[in-house]
Amino acid sequence: MQFKTLAFLSILSILFFTGCDSKNENKDRTEVKENKTNEKIITLKTTDNKxxxxxxxDEKIIFKDYPNKIVLLNFFATWCAPCKAEVPNLVSLQNTFKNDFAVVSVLLEQNKKNEEVIEFMNKYNINYQVTNSADNFIISDALGGIKSIPTMFMIDKNSSVFQKYVGIVPFEMMEMDIKKLLVK
Structure with missing residues (x-):
C-alpha cells in the first residue's frame, strides 16, 4: 500500500512541477506585421473585447497599453492543471502590486468561445487581462514558440525580458523578482 501511495505522489509531483504540452498546431494564423525596422506588431483581443x-x-516586448509597468506575460490553457494551480498566485500578485504590475494571460487554445473563457475566469476569480484570439499563437511564435505551458515572461519597465518561467512557479519566487524590478 505504501508503494502505491509513494508512486501516486511521485507522479503527482512530476505533473505539478512540469508543464503541459501547449498543443500549438494552428496553421491558419495571420502573419505578424513587420515593418522596415524589424518590429513585430501584434494586436491581441481580450475577453472584454479590447x-x-x-x-x-530588438529582444524587447513593448506593451503600449501598460507603459512604465512590469508585465507578466502568461501563456496558459484552461485544461492545463498546472495553469489552474497557479491562478491564485497570479491573482494575488495582481492585487499586491496593482500600481506597478500587470498580468496578461495568453490563451493557447484554438476556437475557444469567449463565454467559456469568461466562465473560467469567473470560476477562478481572475482579476487580470486574458486574451482570446487566433492571434495569440502569433505572439507565441514571435517569442520562439511556446513548447510547454504554463510559460511566463517577466518583462521589466524598460520592456526587457527579466525572467522566463516554464512550469509552475512558487509565489515567493515571482514576488521576489517583482520586488527586485521595483527597486531597479
Missing part, C-alpha cells in the same frame, strides 16, 4: 497592442523589437 485590443492589447504589443511590439517586439
Amino acid at each position: 485590443n492589447l497592442n504589443i511590439t517586439i523589437k
Whole structure:
C-alpha cells in the first residue's frame, strides 16, 4: 500500500512541477506585421473585447497599453492543471502590486468561445487581462514558440525580458523578482 501511495505522489509531483504540452498546431494564423525596422506588431483581443497592442523589437516586448509597468506575460490553457494551480498566485500578485504590475494571460487554445473563457475566469476569480484570439499563437511564435505551458515572461519597465518561467512557479519566487524590478 505504501508503494502505491509513494508512486501516486511521485507522479503527482512530476505533473505539478512540469508543464503541459501547449498543443500549438494552428496553421491558419495571420502573419505578424513587420515593418522596415524589424518590429513585430501584434494586436491581441481580450475577453472584454479590447485590443492589447504589443511590439517586439530588438529582444524587447513593448506593451503600449501598460507603459512604465512590469508585465507578466502568461501563456496558459484552461485544461492545463498546472495553469489552474497557479491562478491564485497570479491573482494575488495582481492585487499586491496593482500600481506597478500587470498580468496578461495568453490563451493557447484554438476556437475557444469567449463565454467559456469568461466562465473560467469567473470560476477562478481572475482579476487580470486574458486574451482570446487566433492571434495569440502569433505572439507565441514571435517569442520562439511556446513548447510547454504554463510559460511566463517577466518583462521589466524598460520592456526587457527579466525572467522566463516554464512550469509552475512558487509565489515567493515571482514576488521576489517583482520586488527586485521595483527597486531597479
